[in-house]
Amino acid sequence: MSRQEWPDWLPIRDELRDLSPYGAPQLELPIRLNTNENPYQVGERLQSALQAAIGKTLRHLNRYPDRDALELRAALARSVSESTGAALDANWIWAANGSNEIIQSIDLAFAGDALGFEPSYSMHPIIARTVGKKWHAIARTTDFEIDIDVAERAIETTGARLVFLTTPNNPTGNVIPLAKIEALAKFTLERRALLVVDEAYAEFATERSAVNLIRNFPNVIVIRTMSKAFAFAGARLGYLIADPKVVAAMLLVRLPYHLSALTQAAALAAIELRAELARDIESIRSARVDLVKELTQLGLKVYPSEANFLLFTGFAGTAHDLWQKLTTYGVLIRDVGIKDHLRVTVGTRAENRAFIDAMTELVRG
Numbered sequence: 246m247s248r249q250e251w252p253d254w255l256p257i258r259d260e261l262r263d264l265s266p267y268g269a270p271q272l273e274l275p276i277r278l279n280t281n282e283n284p285y286q287v288g289e290r291l292q293s294a295l296q297a298a299i300g301k302t303l304r305h306l307n308r309y310p311d312r313d314a315l316e317l318r319a320a321l322a323r324s325v326s327e328s329t330g331a332a333l334d335a336n337w338i339w340a341a342n343g344s345n346e347i348i349q350s351i352d353l354a355f356a357g358d359a360l361g362f363e364p365s366y367s368m369h370p371i372i373a374r375t376v377g378k379k380w381h382a383i384a385r386t387t388d389f390e391i392d393i394d395v396a397e398r399a400i401e402t403t404g405a406r407l408v409f410l411t412t413p414n415n416p417t418g419n420v421i422p423l424a425k426i427e428a429l430a431k432f433t434l435e436r437r438a439l440l441v442v443d444e445a446y447a448e449f450a451t452e453r454s455a456v457n458l459i460r461n462f463p464n465v466i467v468i469r470t471m472s473k474a475f476a477f478a479g480a481r482l483g484y485l486i487a488d489p490k491v492v493a494a495m496l497l498v499r500l501p502y503h504l505s506a507l508t509q510a511a512a513l514a515a516i517e518l519r520a521e522l523a524r525d526i527e528s529i530r531s532a533r534v535d536l537v538k539e540l541t542q543l544g545l546k547v548y549p550s551e552a553n554f555l556l557f558t559g560f561a562g563t564a565h566d567l568w569q570k571l572t573t574y575g576v577l578i579r580d581v582g583i584k585d586h587l588r589v590t591v592g593t594r595a596e597n598r599a600f601i602d603a604m605t606e607l608v609r610g
């Protein structure tokens with residue numbers, strides 16, 4: 246994207262001057278495999294539950310919502326305890342309008358520079374910069390792993406107080422083994438830094454959650470979202486799991502009544518019916534395995550992924566060329582800015598078929 250010109254009369258902050266708004270190209274194409282949503286629509290049963298839950302709030306919309314979202318946070322605590330084995334209650338959870346707002350609140354509340362291992366989620370540096378933080382980008386290895394010695398040296402020399410990890414990583418799909426996260430948790434705790442573990446895709450992975458580290462390492466903050474596996478991206482609900490002192494700091498920077506009564510009611514209803522999601526998550530995982538097989542058969546290199554997307558390379562021509570040609574087949578995937586690589590979200594069986602059929606024609610020529 247080209248740099249914008251700002252008029253003289255507009256006192257735009259210097260650190261924003263050269264930024265571009267976050268924006269994956271959103272084209273109105275039939276097969277959209279570009280933003281890692283769960284491809285399955287909201288089922289009839291959940292739709293009815295949502296209607297009933299939202300309906301109950303309507304009469305009271307003259308009033309502000311529960312600004313501490315206690316009932317919702319308690320439900321999230323039960324849900325996370327159930328899936329990770331950690332014993333949590335509402336004091337260990339904070340919720341916001343998507344995990345991006347969670348990331349922003351963390352950046353607002355805590356001092357010092359931020360650091361992350363790239364390529365990774367592009368909003369981590371963008372949000373850090375918009376709140377006036379310095380961002381240190383540390384390179385992953387050629388296989389997109391984090392080298393622990395490199396990581397520790399970078400944390401030491403930059404003095405960063407906020408260290409971001411993403412596991413499974415977006416856009417590469419690989420997980421960071423829990424032992425490595427634990428080593429970094431210890432290292433950062435000794436330096437009074439926070440270790441922020443973005444687990445937006447954890448429900449698709451088999452590795453244990455970093456939630457299990459929090460009791461021993463109170464500097465670990467785990468971020469989750471209902472946008473991906475939970476199939477609830479349109480509702481905007483993200484949350485963190487952390488020591489109650491971290492949650493107390495979130496209360497200082499949240500806007501009053503930030504989470505609407507409609508959002509709270511909808512999220513609660515969806516969490517109650519979470520068991521119904523398991524089947525869809527299983528289908529996405531098994532479709533991912535098939536997609537790896539088919540892309541590999543086309544002669545492409547596919548990176549190991551524990552998320553609901555795949556990063557691949559090994560095609561002729563540029564990533565942008567192939568991305569563009571796929572759009573002429575009605576298929577939208579994502580050029581994530583890694584040279585000669587593209588990322589595709591695992592869709593429904595029919596969507597994956599359409600993608601593979603288009604790829605077969607384009608790659609085999």
Ligand SMILES: *Cc1c(COP(=O)(O)O)cnc(C)c1O
Pocket residue numbers: 281342343344345346366411415443445469470471472473478481482483
């Ligand atoms: C999609 C994504 C998020 C964000 O999502 P919200 O919709 O704001 O909850 C956060 N982190 C990563 C790594 C993501 O891929």
